[in-house]
Amino acid sequence: MNYSNTQVWLVGAGPGDAGLLTLRGREVLENAQVVVYDRLVGAGVLALMPESAIKVDVGKNSGTHPVPQREIENILIKYARENLRVVRLKGGDPFVFGRGGEECEALLNANINFEIVPGVTSGVAAPAYAGIPVTHRNSASSLHFITAHAKTGELPDINFDALAKLKNSTLLFYMGVETAGLVCGQLIKSGMDENTPAAVIERGTTSKQRKIISRVKDLASEIKANNIKSPAMILVGEVAGLSDSLDWRSKLKLSGVKIAVTRPKVRAGKLSRMLRDLGAEVLELPCIETEIIHDAVLPEFNNYNWLAFTSITGVEALFNLLAESARDIRELINIKISAIGKATCDALRERGLKVDYMPEVYDGESLAQGLASLINKSEKLLMLRAETGSRELNKILDLNNINYDELAVYKTKYLKLDAPDDLDMAVFTSASTVKAFKAACEDLNLNNIKSICIGKQTASEAERAGFTKIYVANKADLNSLVQAACDAR
Secondary structure (H helix, E strand, O other), X not given: OOOOOOOEEEEEOEOOXXXXXXXXXHHHHHOOOEEEEOOOOOHHHHOOOOOOOEEEEOOOEOOOEOOOHHHHHHHHHHHHHOOOOEEEEEOEOOOOOOOHHHHHXXXXXXXOOEEEEOOOOHXXXXXXXXXXXXXXXXXXXXXXXXXXXXXXXXXXXXXXXXXXXXXXXXXXXXXXXXXXXXXXXXXXXXXXXXXXXXXXXXXXXXXXXXXXXXXXXXXXXXXXHOOXXXXXXXXXXXXXXXXXXXXXXXXXXXXXXXXXXXOOXXXXXXXXXXXXXXXXXXXXXXXXXXXXXXXXXXXXXXXXXXXXXXXXXXXXXXXXXXXXXXXXXXXXXXXXEEEOOHHHHHHHHHOOOOOOEOOOOOOHHHHHHHHHHHOOOOOEEEEEEEOOOOOHHHHHHHHOOOXXXXXXXXXXXEOOOOOOOXXXXXXXXXXXXXXXXXXXXXXXXXXXXXXXXXXXXXXXXXXXXXXXXXXXXXXXXXXXXXXXXXXXX
């Protein structure tokens, strides 16, 4: 709910890596009712848009042409006047060659209140991800942002004489790939040493980042020879020469890899951080959402000797249902408790419940086999689980004549998602996430995507879905899952 009178938020999405979106930017985006976004916004940031939000792509019109600026402003005004929370999502920073000032003026003239949420500009972030500090005490005491883009294909009005005479400076040219030859030529013509270090960084901060370190005299030909395309940043200055020694990102195990994390949004954070720490570009693409079945009727627990949990969600559901029915954990005082794995075990311990059994291998089959060896004929088991849980547990318990009941305490809902076609890997923490991903991404060529699975059941589902490159974690925990991603590299 909007407690202020703000109607439109101009949010800087950063240069591409979703990890560089600010906390305020994410907070605003996740509460948006309308999102108006550019083509330069990273796929990982776009994945954070609420499923229910109206999404307006103003980066393209009829497949190729950008929406005119005045029309974008009219779109913002239209939705704001409908009393909706409107987020204008812009690549980089709204006020750094983002035409944010023009949009603010239009909103002001329409008597619409707005807020600016600054973003990380590509002029700083792209060089940083290439190991280039844009300022340096020994070689760059000033920094200059310059647009090299003009509608006519010619250069805008730039004072190259002044730029060429700057000492100990870094020049950053935005949108300069097409005019690189003119930029470098004018700098040399104005007196700059033709051997001054220079760089171009394509798709900075993303998994597809490329860099070329050169000299001013050779940069344009290098750009052409390597087929560098927009978006790309041109940097001129001595600091470009530091790239090889300071390039930290290329040394990370998952640098250059774009990975989709498919687990529910509330659980994606830790796994995403672990992958980003290893250099991956992470897209949080939650394929499923869990929902407690509030009309589930909890039984009299004193009729059972064992309680089994197959997921953290089952633990959370139990405690919610206990609270809703004015009951508490004292009813479980004489019941032995089993958990499928460490994360579920930790969730129970945090709530004051001791776990009596956890299998060495964290999957449903191992849980069922372990319980079958522990539960005697006079005892009865209750499984609290998903509405559509794996039937492997039931098969094993039935084969061993275990007396048990099961109660569905939550259900899984498949979510719509728009996965990019340049994914390198997808990480799956359950068979249900594989099914949901397959259902939502019918047009993706799964042969090109490496499937990183938390266990055998998940891997089997990945094979049925059509993945051909499948890697399985040694243990069903996040550390092993991340290691499997590194091994797949």
